[in-house]
Amino acid sequence: MFKRWLAPLRRSVRAQLLALVLAPLLIGVPILLALVWTWGNEAYQRLLISKIRADLVIAHEYFDRVKDGIGQELRGVAGSHRLALAYPDGDPVALQQLLKQTLQSTRVDFLQVLDMTGQPVASARGQVRALPDRERWPVVAEAMKGTPGTGIELFGPNELAAIDPALAVRAHTRLVSTPAARPDDRTSEERGLMIHSAAPIRNLAGEVIGVLEGGVLLNGNLDMVDNINAIVYREGSLPLGSQGTATLFLGDTRVATNVKLFENQRALGTRVSEVVYDYVIGQGKIWHDTAFVVNDFYVSGYEPFVDGSGNKVGMLYVGFLEAPLRAAKQTAMGVLFGLFVIISLLGAVVSLRWARAIFRPVEQMNRVIHEVEQGHSAARVGDLKREDELGRVAHEFDHLLDSLATKREQLQQWADELDRKVAERTAELADANETLRRAQQQLVVSEKLAAVGELTAGVAHEINNPVAVIQGNLDVLADILGPQADPVREEIRLIHQQVDRIRQIVTKLLQFARPGEFAGYTEQVDVPSVIADCLVLSRHTLDKRQVKVEVVHAATRKVEINRSELQQVLINLIVNAVQAMAEGGRLTLSSEDWLDGERVIGVRIGVKDTGAGIEDADLNRIFDAFFTTKQGSGTGLGLSISQTLVQRYGGRITADSTPGEGTIFHVWLLCDAVYEEGPSAPGFKARWRFGSN
Ligand code: ADP
Numbered sequence: 046m047f048k049r050w051l052a053p054l055r056r057s058v059r060a061q062l063l064a065l066v067l068a069p070l071l072i073g074v075p076i077l078l079a080l081v082w083t084w085g086n087e088a089y090q091r092l093l094i095s096k097i098r099a100d101l102v103i104a105h106e107y108f109d110r111v112k113d114g115i116g117q118e119l120r121g122v123a124g125s126h127r128l129a130l131a132y133p134d135g136d137p138v139a140l141q142q143l144l145k146q147t148l149q150s151t152r153v154d155f156l157q158v159l160d161m162t163g164q165p166v167a168s169a170r171g172q173v174r175a176l177p178d179r180e181r182w183p184v185v186a187e188a189m190k191g192t193p194g195t196g197i198e199l200f201g202p203n204e205l206a207a208i209d210p211a212l213a214v215r216a217h218t219r220l221v222s223t224p225a226a227r228p229d230d231r232t233s234e235e236r237g238l239m240i241h242s243a244a245p246i247r248n249l250a251g252e253v254i255g256v257l258e259g260g261v262l263l264n265g266n267l268d269m270v271d272n273i274n275a276i277v278y279r280e281g282s283l284p285l286g287s288q289g290t291a292t293l294f295l296g297d298t299r300v301a302t303n304v305k306l307f308e309n310q311r312a313l314g315t316r317v318s319e320v321v322y323d324y325v326i327g328q329g330k331i332w333h334d335t336a337f338v339v340n341d342f343y344v345s346g347y348e349p350f351v352d353g354s355g356n357k358v359g360m361l362y363v364g365f366l367e368a369p370l371r372a373a374k375q376t377a378m379g380v381l382f383g384l385f386v387i388i389s390l391l392g393a394v395v396s397l398r399w400a401r402a403i404f405r406p407v408e409q410m411n412r413v414i415h416e417v418e419q420g421h422s423a424a425r426v427g428d429l430k431r432e433d434e435l436g437r438v439a440h441e442f443d444h445l446l447d448s449l450a451t452k453r454e455q456l457q458q459w460a461d462e463l464d465r466k467v468a469e470r471t472a473e474l475a476d477a478n479e480t481l482r483r484a485q486q487q488l489v490v491s492e493k494l495a496a497v498g499e500l501t502a503g504v505a506h507e508i509n510n511p512v513a514v515i516q517g518n519l520d521v522l523a524d525i526l527g528p529q530a531d532p533v534r535e536e537i538r539l540i541h542q543q544v545d546r547i548r549q550i551v552t553k554l555l556q557f558a559r560p561g562e563f564a565g566y567t568e569q570v571d572v573p574s575v576i577a578d579c580l581v582l583s584r585h586t587l588d589k590r591q592v593k594v595e596v597v598h599a600a601t602r603k604v605e606i607n608r609s610e611l612q613q614v615l616i617n618l619i620v621n622a623v624q625a626m627a628e629g630g631r632l633t634l635s636s637e638d639w640l641d642g643e644r645v646i647g648v649r650i651g652v653k654d655t656g657a658g659i660e661d662a663d664l665n666r667i668f669d670a671f672f673t674t675k676q677g678s679g680t681g682l683g684l685s686i687s688q689t690l691v692q693r694y695g696g697r698i699t700a701d702s703t704p705g706e707g708t709i710f711h712v713w714l715l716c717d718a719v720y721e722e723g724p725s726a727p728g729f730k731a732r733w734r735f736g737s738n
Pocket of ligand 1: 623654657675678708
């Protein structure tokens with residue numbers, strides 16, 4: 046799964062770079078946001094707590110001041126001259142009058158004078174009702190001992206009614222059922238939470254003779270909470286329209302509060318949540334935290350009221366509505382988050398575009414590689430107008446491709462050249478093979494011919510003797526018979542002729558088989574005169590075929606050769622030429638100097654005809670022994686023997702022909718013969734050829 050996610054990342058460097066750039070953004074920003082959120086919340090909470098702590102201190106101070114003020118007022122009245130005049134021995138009516146006046150001028154809700162048994166002797170309300178255990182009240186007991194004091198006390202409904210029925214009525218608070226409050230099946234709170242103050246009344250001797258007792262009922266004391274609220278949350282001291290609230294609790298019940306239940310209905314009789322109650326009243330701790338108050342969340346501070354006996358009888362509360370602050374905080378956080386998100390998105394987009402721009406050369410190169418692989422060898426990245434490293438790499442890449450293309454072209458050329466050379470060499474090899482094959486064939490033929498030659502030579506010798514005997518005896522026969530032989534003269538002539546023919550054939554055979562044995566003496570031969578002799582000898586043949594003869598002599602030197610052998614060679618060539626010109630033609634005989642550079646080394650004799658010519662395929666074979674195209678009449682030995690004869694003196698015969706136009710044979714002869722060494726086997730010698738020079 047994870048791998049599948051990472052796969053595109055592994056394939057693209059751009060994606061990797063992008064991930065590298067975006068990772069801190071996408072991982073770091075959420076972490077940062079989480080930290081900002083946590084720290085922000087913590088700081089916000091701390092700020093609220095320290096604010097509510099301060100608020101509660103102010104409220105507490107104010108409350109204490111009110112308490113102290115009441116205590117002082119009572120102490121002032123208790124020590125006043127007017128009271129000393131009226132109590133204990135004065136007019137009770139005047140005393141009551143004095144108390145009434147004092148009640149009106151001070152903030153206390155009741156004021157009465159107690160005697161030293163703790164029973165009231167006069168009250169500001171006029172009517173005095175006996176109450177048991179007045180001295181059990183701590184402040185009263187202390188005052189009787191001579192120390193004035195002020196504290197918080199809970200007054201029962203009877204006690205309130207005994208002091209002043211109106212107080213009992215004021216203390217009555219109808220309980221409103223409140224969710225999350227501690228279970229309580231009462232329907233009303235009848236007790237009164239009182240700031241209870243008492244001061245000793247002394248006689249002139251300074252002895253305590255009575256106690257001035259007074260108190261401020263906190264139940265329904267809206268002035269008090271409004272004052273606290275006004276002091277703690279002065280106009281404009283709370284930001285963003287948050288509202289400040291203050292409450293006095295009797296136990297867990299709101300007996301004086303400016304917290305609103307509805308429109309203008311104060312939430313009197315509603316109760317604090319059980320959590321707060323347990324914390325503050327149960328454990329006696331001060332609460333600084335957000336708490337659900339009546340119908341909304343308030344940043345709240347609660348501290349317990351402790352009565353003179355150390356019981357926690359109620360609470361002082363101040364707090365302010367959290368919602369506007371929370372909304373402001375959430376707005377700020379939202380704006381912050383929004384900004385972060387926008388910055389991240391912008392960063393991502395910019396990074397994306399940037400990464401794309403950075404990686405364009407790499408992608409281009411990748412594309413070019415792909416195209417080149419597809420066979421578009423001309424594909425290039427081109428000028429990217431970038432001077433950074435990647436731009437230079439792309440440029441070098443193009444350069445590399447260019448030089449690769451050049452190298453490939455060169456390689457192709459070399460390969461073509463190599464192919465051509467291989468073909469050439471193969472052809473040469475085939476040629477050489479063909480030559481070898483022919484040589485082998487020739488060798489076989491030569492060897493056969495050598496054997497035949499040996500045989501022929503033997504046979505010729507054997508035949509020569511009987512032929513000589515026949516000829517000799519025939520002559521003897523003719524001589525002896527004399528005229529008697531006349532009737533068979535013609536037959537004798539024919540026998541002579543045929544025997545001579547036998548001799549000639551045998552001689553030729555012998556000459557072919559053992560040319561060395563027939564080598565005669567050599568001399569300096571004048572070529573034109575030999576040619577002239579040959580023409581005389583072949584005149585008959587030439588005339589018969591109506592061949593015109595032309596002779597061109599330019600040779601300046603004689604050649605070294607056996608004259609009759611040269612004659613034999615030339616006559617053979619002339620006869621061949623005439624035979625090639627069945628319908629007549631022109632025979633050109635020529636002689637010219639054979640030059641080696643400037644030096645005349647011999648004579649070249651030309652025998653040219655305008656005959657049928659020789660096919661290219663045959664031209665290579667005409668000097669082979671027994672090669673003939675004249676089936677039946679030719680022996681195929683003429684040129685072979687002629688070549689052998691000429692070569693013996695260091696010369697050679699070459700032929701050149703155009704089929705249909707004619708042939709020219711050249712006989713190359715040296716002025717000073719160079720005798721060839723080596724085997725004289727006619728077959729071997731006969732294979733020497735100079736088909737074209
Ligand atoms: P032969 O004449 O008995 O055939 P050669 O050795 O003299 O034997 O000649 C060999 C062959 O060369 C001939 O059969 C002929 O085909 C060819 N040849 C020789 N000379 C000529 C020529 N002048 N014109 C055409 N073909 C020639």
